[in-house]
Amino acid sequence: MPTAMDIYKLLPKKNCGECKVPTCLAFAMQLANQKAALEACPYVSPEAKAALEESGAPPIRLVTVGVGDFAVKIGDETQLFRHDKTFYHPTVLGFMADDADGLDAMKTKISAAQSMSFERVGQMIRVDSVVLRHSTGKPEDFLEAVKEAAGAKLPIVLMTEDPKVMGEAVALCPGKRPLLYRATPQNHDAMIGLAKSCCFPLVIGGASSLDELAQISDKAKKAGVSDIILEPHTSGASSMLENLTVIRRAAVKKKFRPLGYPTISVLGNSDLDLMRAALGVMKYSSIVLMKDVPREFLFSLMALRQNIFTDPQVPIQVKPGLYTIGEPSEKSPILLTTNFSLTYFTVRADAEKSKVPVWLLVVDTDGQSVMTAFAAGKLTPESVAKAVETEKVKEKNKRGDIVIPGMVSRMSGKLNELTGLKIIVGPRESSGLPKMLKSLGG
Amino acid sequence: MAFEAPKEKYQGRIREVVIGATKEQGGTRRASIVAGGSGGLQFHRFDAEMPHLPLVGMDVVDTVRVVPDQLLSSIGPVTKEPVEWAKKVDREWGSDFCVLKLLSANPEEENRSIEECVSLVSEVLKSTTIPLMVYGCGIEEKDSKLMEAVSNAGKGERLFLGLAEEKAFKSIAAASMSNGHGIVAFSNLDINLAKQMNILLLDFGVKPENILMDPLMAALGMGLEYSYSVIERLRLAALMGDQVLQMPILCDCSCAWAAPEALEENPDRGSPEVRGVFWEAMTAYAAMVAGADAVMMRHPQAVARLRAAIVDIAGGA
Numbered sequence: 001m002p003t004a005m006d007i008y009k010l011l012p013k014k015n016c017g018e019c020k021v022p023t024c025l026a027f028a029m030q031l032a033n034q035k036a037a038l039e040a041c042p043y044v045s046p047e048a049k050a051a052l053e054e055s056g057a058p059p060i061r062l063v064t065v066g067v068g069d070f071a072v073k074i075g076d077e078t079q080l081f082r083h084d085k086t087f088y089h090p091t092v093l094g095f096m097a098d099d100a101d102g103l104d105a106m107k108t109k110i111s112a113a114q115s116m117s118f119e120r121v122g123q124m125i126r127v128d129s130v131v132l133r134h135s136t137g138k139p140e141d142f143l144e145a146v147k148e149a150a151g152a153k154l155p156i157v158l159m160t161e162d163p164k165v166m167g168e169a170v171a172l173c174p175g176k177r178p179l180l181y182r183a184t185p186q187n188h189d190a191m192i193g194l195a196k197s198c199c200f201p202l203v204i205g206g207a208s209s210l211d212e213l214a215q216i217s218d219k220a221k222k223a224g225v226s227d228i229i230l231e232p233h234t235s236g237a238s239s240m241l242e243n244l245t246v247i248r249r250a251a252v253k254k255k256f257r258p259l260g261y262p263t264i265s266v267l268g269n270s271d272l273d274l275m276r277a278a279l280g281v282m283k284y285s286s287i288v289l290m291k292d293v294p295r296e297f298l299f300s301l302m303a304l305r306q307n308i309f310t311d312p313q314v315p316i317q318v319k320p321g322l323y324t325i326g327e328p329s330e331k332s333p334i335l336l337t338t339n340f341s342l343t344y345f346t347v348r349a350d351a352e353k354s355k356v357p358v359w360l361l362v363v364d365t366d367g368q369s370v371m372t373a374f375a376a377g378k379l380t381p382e383s384v385a386k387a388v389e390t391e392k393v394k395e396k397n398k399r400g401d402i403v404i405p406g407m408v409s410r411m412s413g414k415l416n417e418l419t420g421l422k423i424i425v426g427p428r429e430s431s432g433l434p435k436m437l438k439s440l441g442g
Numbered sequence: 443m444a445f446e447a448p449k450e451k452y453q454g455r456i457r458e459v460v461i462g463a464t465k466e467q468g469g470t471r472r473a474s475i476v477a478g479g480s481g482g483l484q485f486h487r488f489d490a491e492m493p494h495l496p497l498v499g500m501d502v503v504d505t506v507r508v509v510p511d512q513l514l515s516s517i518g519p520v521t522k523e524p525v526e527w528a529k530k531v532d533r534e535w536g537s538d539f540c541v542l543k544l545l546s547a548n549p550e551e552e553n554r555s556i557e558e559c560v561s562l563v564s565e566v567l568k569s570t571t572i573p574l575m576v577y578g579c580g581i582e583e584k585d586s587k588l589m590e591a592v593s594n595a596g597k598g599e600r601l602f603l604g605l606a607e608e609k610a611f612k613s614i615a616a617a618s619m620s621n622g623h624g625i626v627a628f629s630n631l632d633i634n635l636a637k638q639m640n641i642l643l644l645d646f647g648v649k650p651e652n653i654l655m656d657p658l659m660a661a662l663g664m665g666l667e668y669s670y671s672v673i674e675r676l677r678l679a680a681l682m683g684d685q686v687l688q689m690p691i692l693c694d695c696s697c698a699w700a701a702p703e704a705l706e707e708n709p710d711r712g713s714p715e716v717r718g719v720f721w722e723a724m725t726a727y728a729a730m731v732a733g734a735d736a737v738m739m740r741h742p743q744a745v746a747r748l749r750a751a752i753v754d755i756a757g758g759a
């Protein structure tokens with residue numbers, strides 16, 4: 001962000017007050033604090049405006065690919081380390097369909113990408129994009145696949161270095177905002193021209209050094225293309241780590257504009273590529289494209305992505321309260337747990353397996369797990385007793401007992417004293433719930 | 443506008459800690475190994491020197507009580523026999539070191555006697571030649587006597603004994619000091635507690651070159667993000683010059699097998715056997731990328747995946 005002084009230098013210095021602030025300097029101060037918009041001054045020159053927008057822009061540009069509910073946003077990161085604040089935009093994962101495999105295989109992969117989604121700790125996680133790659137001499141299958149993908153929801157990445165074929169593909173997905181892959185040192189004039197005319201985001205790659213990459217990106221910028229994704233050259237995880245780190249540093253710490261864009265890593269499905277995908281998620285790849293990866297791996301990778309991109313200050317949590325599983329009655333057991341999402345959804349899934357309807361009393365532990373909350377004094381007999389009170393547990397359930405997690409058996413006595421409920425110590429792991437609930441009855 | 447890549451220079455450096463002792467050094471290991479030594483973030487060889495690749499060790503537990511069924515069946519029947527298990531770790535699975543966890547000493551569980559436990563340690567030492575670490579059962583009263591006996595039995599071997607915790611470190615620290623062994627300092631996901639633990643050990647008289655830090659690795663999906671950031675912060679603090687935090691970091695990634703998601707039956711997420719291997723490999727990879735100098739794992743296939751990835755990210759060697 002520019003300082004008030006930087007801004008002041010670019011203002012007209014008429015002190016006319018039309019911006020509703022008495023002086024240009026006061027207006028500059030408001031701008032610096034984001035309390036005013038530049039438009040309020042009718043006299044700023046176009047040059048000053050451009051310069052101010054440029055210096056006020058985030059270190060890494062925010063780029064959107066696709067449209068509608070499934071559009072993905074990448075970039076706009078401000079940190080090198082997640083503990084310094086947070087990482088904002090999770091790595092976009094894409095599945096590749098190659099026309100070398102034939103049209104039928106491409107169609108299968110397009111639908112596989114669409115259906116690859118999981119629910120984890122209450123969030124939907126999914127493959128976010130479908131990649132169509134043209135690597136044969138004949139573009140018919142590729143273009144046919146583009147039509148197919150354009151009819152579906154996920155954002156599309158179009159992969160060809162032939163500007164003519166790219167032009168035809170772009171014409172098949174108007175309004176879909178696909179990502180164009182890619183402009184290289186060989187074809188960049190034509191690709192930049194194409195990206196400018198359709199206003200779709202463009203990958204720049206194939207350069208032999210970051211310096212060359214920066215030069216092409218600068219050229220694209222000057223030609224009017226600003227939604228850019230960078231693909232640094234890589235020959236393995238080592239250069240991947242180096243180049244992605246250097247780009248992130250140059251953008252965030254040096255504000256080096258030509259590298260201030262999101263990044264992409266294109267991988268295959270070798271054993272090494274799978275681990276490189278994980279590296280990309282941890283170390284600054286905004287987009288990771290993969291081909292034919294096993295779902296066991298994909299699910300693990302998505303869990304990693306979720307972990308790395310959670311806000312370090314706020315655990316993923318659910319609202320405290322009295323939840324139902326199935327349709328519990330006055331005779332159904334009542335289970336106690338915490339409002340950490342991981343804990344809640346684990347317990348919920350295990351209780352559901354039992355097919356026994358139950359009440360689930362979720363106490364507020366600021367989103368901490370059972371043991372963490374217990375150790376931190378956030379899950380105490382007193383806090384549980386209070387929740388029993390406010391949620392009117394005894395009115396909804398007339399059994400007069402409550403099942404507590406096995407790990408906190410130590411609070412039984414005091415909890416019984418405070419609530420008058422009979423305390424049933426459950427298993428240590430909620431995976432033992434189905435067995436226990438069946439024997440408890442309801 | 444030639445672009446110049448921004449480099450990071452740090453004034454601090456991670457200590458080199460030697461694990462195990464060869465015949466010349468007074469032990470019986472075929473080689474001793476070194477953890478640490480980096481002058482920058484892990485694998486950032488474009489910034490600073492990284493003389494040693496991170497170490498990959500494997501654990502052996504003396505009771506199958508804690509080992510999930512899928513793992514028992516895929517690692518094979520050796521897991522019922524700790525000595526055979528340790529031999530595999532040494533000869534077949536390419537581990538740099540072995541960690542023997544004497545969980546059966548736990549008075550609330552099997553309550554195996556100290557004599558039995560120590561004879562297992564001796565047997566493992568006799569049957570293997572990679573450096574060894576020995577962990578107690580986590581119950582202080584038992585561990586204090588157990589570790590003293592283990593220390594004597596492993597005299598000269600430069601074992602690493604674990605785990606020293608804030609409220610229970612004196613007896614284990616004494617045990618490690620009495621025969622020239624090292625110690626693993628455990629702390630609970632908190633950079634200040636990690637520092638505090640090291641200070642306690644140093645004040646007690648333990649030499650800094652005999653300490654490895656275990657800041658608690660939480661598995662993928664089970665709080666990995668907390669560990670990832672704590673490790674990164676520990677590493678950065680050490681590189682900035684905090685000498686009390688310049689000990690190498692050891693992460694126990696076998697915790698991946700206790701994550702319900704690693705092994706749950708859920709066809710949507712593929713087969714548990716395959717998923718478990720990825721779960722552990724990825725947990726360990728995250729630990730290393732964040733800054734671990736050594737990891738401890740359990741599944742040979744996960745070890746193989748991690749090894750290949752280390753060579754790849756270290757640029758070949």
Ligand code: B12
Pocket residue numbers: 315335336337338340342343346347367368369370371372373374375376403404405406407426427428429430431433630631632635658659660661664665668697
């Ligand atoms: C991640 C983590 C943290 C994170 C917090 C994560 C969060 N949002 O809760 C952070 C880093 C913040 C943290 C902090 C601390 N932690 Co912590 N933490 C962990 C860790 C690694 C994982 C916890 C977890 O997410 N578990 C997964 C969830 C799903 O488990 P759960 O909630 O217990 O649920 C299971 C069971 O309890 C049961 N269950 C749950 N509900 C119910 C209900 C019923 C009816 C039944 C039957 C069963 C059941 O089933 C679930 C699935 O198996 C554990 C160690 C480990 N590997 O387990 C330590 C651990 C829990 N932490 C511990 C400690 C001591 C702390 C601190 C006090 C230490 C410190 N640094 O000061 C602090 C406290 C925080 C504070 N001061 O505010 C100790 C607790 C020791 C003890 N015996 O009391 C542990 C066990 C580590 C250890 N070995 O020492 N921690």
Ligand code: SF4
Pocket residue numbers: 011012013014015016017018019020021022023024027040041042043044
């Ligand atoms: S309107 Fe423009 S020129 Fe007039 S005082 Fe405000 S900033 Fe200055």
